[in-house]
Amino acid sequence: MAIGSVLKEAGLVASTSEAFRMIQQGGVKADGEKVEDKALTLAKGSSVVLQVGKRKFARITLA
Template sequence: MRLYNAAFRVIEQGGVKSNGEKVSDKTFKLPCGQMVIVQVGKRKFARVRISEEK
């Protein structure tokens, strides 16, 4: 549960971006099948692709 609390806190503080747009909704979900760049803070980036479950 601690990990979720920390993630929610960072979102509330405006420290998360998805494809350059600030994420302000705690229920934000990444689109399935698309490549997305997620940024947390100033220096942490990740290129993410969510694949469909078969």
């Protein structure tokens, strides 16, 4: 699944375009590491902690 849609479905951003904007500005982290690639995809069955900004966190498990 694409990182933009994962962030939107998790409720961390309002839209996928906002997700891409936050990635471009350096405000998105996955497991504590900055996400720099808008084309990042997450594999099914993976579990990751996503952070948007300073205060929005979510643990995501893709089924």
